[in-house]
Amino acid sequence: MPVWRSWHRPLVVFSLSMVVLAVVSGVGLVVDDRQLVGSPIWFKPFKFSLSFVVYGLSLAWMLSLLPTRRARRVGWWAGVVVAMASVVEMVIITGQVVRGKRSHFNLETPFDEALFNAMAITVVILWLGTLAIAVLLLRARLADRASAWAMRSGVVLALAGAAVGFLMTQPAPGQQRGVSRVVGAHSVGVPDGGPSMPLTGWSTTGGDLRVPHFFGMHALQLLPLVLMGLVALAPRLPRLRAERVRLRLILVAAAAYAAVFALLTWQALRGQSLTRPDGATLTAAGLILVGVAAGAYGALRTASPERAATSLPGREVDPTEPSGTSEASPTSEPSTGSEPSSASEPSGASDTKEPVA
Numbered sequence: 001m002p003v004w005r006s007w008h009r010p011l012v013v014f015s016l017s018m019v020v021l022a023v024v025s026g027v028g029l030v031v032d033d034r035q036l037v038g039s040p041i042w043f044k045p046f047k048f049s050l051s052f053v054v055y056g057l058s059l060a061w062m063l064s065l066l067p068t069r070r071a072r073r074v075g076w077w078a079g080v081v082v083a084m085a086s087v088v089e090m091v092i093i094t095g096q097v098v099r100g101k102r103s104h105f106n107l108e109t110p111f112d113e114a115l116f117n118a119m120a121i122t123v124v125i126l127w128l129g130t131l132a133i134a135v136l137l138l139r140a141r142l143a144d145r146a147s148a149w150a151m152r153s154g155v156v157l158a159l160a161g162a163a164v165g166f167l168m169t170q171p172a173p174g175q176q177r178g179v180s181r182v183v184g185a186h187s188v189g190v191p192d193g194g195p196s197m198p199l200t201g202w203s204t205t206g207g208d209l210r211v212p213h214f215f216g217m218h219a220l221q222l223l224p225l226v227l228m229g230l231v232a233l234a235p236r237l238p239r240l241r242a243e244r245v246r247l248r249l250i251l252v253a254a255a256a257y258a259a260v261f262a263l264l265t266w267q268a269l270r271g272q273s274l275t276r277p278d279g280a281t282l283t284a285a286g287l288i289l290v291g292v293a294a295g296a297y298g299a300l301r302t303a304s305p306e307r308a309a310t311s312l313p314g315r316e317v318d319p320t321e322p323s324g325t326s327e328a329s330p331t332s333e334p335s336t337g338s339e340p341s342s343a344s345e346p347s348g349a350s351d352t353k354e355p356v357a
Contacts, residue, residue, distance in 0.1 A: 008060040008076065014083040015056035021090065022049040034100060038193030039201050044103065045094050047201075051217070052086055055158075058220045059133060062151050071136050078136070081129035085122040092119050105169070105184035120169065127162050134159055146227055146246035153254035154223040157261060161216015164265060168209050186210050189271025197275065204275050207268035216261045226253045239300055248299035256292045263288065 028042030035041060059082060063075040092115050096103040103119065106112040134155040142148035171177060172185040185192050190206030202208040227250055234240040240249075267274070267281050277285070 006064045007057075008063040008079040010076075010083045011056045011060035011063070011079045014086060015053050015060070017087075018049040018052040018056065018090070021094065022046060022053065025049060025094075028097075036097075036100070036102065038196065041097055041100065043201060045090065045097055048090060048093060051214075052090065054221050055217065056083065056086070058154075058224070059130070062137060062155070063133065065142060065147075065151070066136055066140055067142065068140075071140060075133060075136050078129045078132040082126055082133070085126040085129065088122045089119055089126070092122075102182070104186075105182050107183055108181045123162075123165060127159065130155065130159055130162065144243065146230075146243060146250045147224075149247060149254065150223045150227040150250050153250070153257070154220045157219035157223075157254070157257055158217045160258075160261065161213055161219065164209055164213040164216060167269075168213075188268055202274060204273050206273060207271040208274065209265075209268050211268055211274050212261055212264040215264055219257055219261075223250065223254060223257065226250065245299055249296060252292060252295035252299060255295070256288060259288045259291070260285075 025042045025046035029040050029046060032040075032042055036044075059079060063072070063079050066072045066075050093103045096106070096112075096115065101108070101112060104116065106116050134152070137148075137152050137155055140148070142151075168186055169184045171180070171183050172187075172191075174180075175183050175185075177183055186209055187194070187203045188207030188209065190203060194206070195204045196202055197204055200210075200214075202211055227246065230240050230246050230249060234246075239245055263281065263284050264274070266284075267277065272278060272281065
């Protein structure tokens with residue numbers, strides 16, 4: 001049976017539905033010339049649907065790796081909660097596009113306010129469902145520790161990235177709950193809808209909380225991709241064949257990712273555009289870069305290529321046999337007549353080993 005068939009089916013179905021919505025939104029971008037808050041009106045559902053495709057498939061894959069039946073059962077329900085909450089959010093976003101209205105921060109009419117409040121509830125439910133999956137992954141004992149920590153770090157950082165969305169719902173300067181028609185904003189220091197970057201729509205004149213929001217949520221895909229890259233390079237770089245080396249490099253990558261996420265959040269909250277970093281931002285970025293280089297050097301420096309030959313994921317290793325000693329060593333002493341030959345040993349004695357704890 002193909003591996004993907006063991007993935008969480010509701011999340012896979014949800015992701016496929018988001019592919020369809022992305023196609024529909026792409027057509028809308030071409031045939032509908034309406035603008036909303038400074039960007040094409042179909043741009044938001046297009047971005048959200050693509051993001052949900054990779055988010056849903058990543059969670060579906062991770063849930064398939066849970067080792068126990070009980071964890072898989074709890075994970076199945078958590079995945080259903082995430083899928084259903086995401087569907088509700090996308091239905092509201094798309095429905096508001098059809099009406100020509102804002103979906104986020106819109107309190108213009110009681111109906112618009114009810115829709116925005118419903119979205120706020122679904123986001124909380126989605127976050128809690130993802131939190132449940134994160135707890136399951138943190139408690140799971142997976143065979144390859146590097147893979148385990150790539151997934152654990154990714155889902156925790158995704159939770160942090162999603163939490164940035166709650167900062168967007170706070171009233172911006174000049175807004176007042178119960179009075180303003182719009183309460184909340186993506187941008188910091190400038191109004192929403194100003195000059196922006198192509199494709200992303202992120203502000204080029206002020207801070208934009210969508211930057212850390214996006215970066216944090218997609219740790220769910222990027223950190224496992226880093227591990228896949230390390231495994232792909234292992235046949236050419238013997239040091240990467242050792243599981244402990246890959247684990248250390250993944251921990252360095254996760255720490256660097258968390259540091260960059262914190263830096264992007266700090267930059268946005270100071271009202272600073274991603275494209276216009278100041279001296280403090282550049283200094284912090286430089287320190288992160290130095291830390292990553294030092295961490296990677298330390299992880300690789302302690303590796304021993306000679307003992308890393310058989311520790312790639314999916315490869316069986318006998319824990320009672322030192323690496324590289326499965327065959328007779330060329331420096332071993334020849335047997336003498338005074339020593340018993342292997343033929344004189346009892347049958348199976350040479351294969352007997354102590355159990356490993």
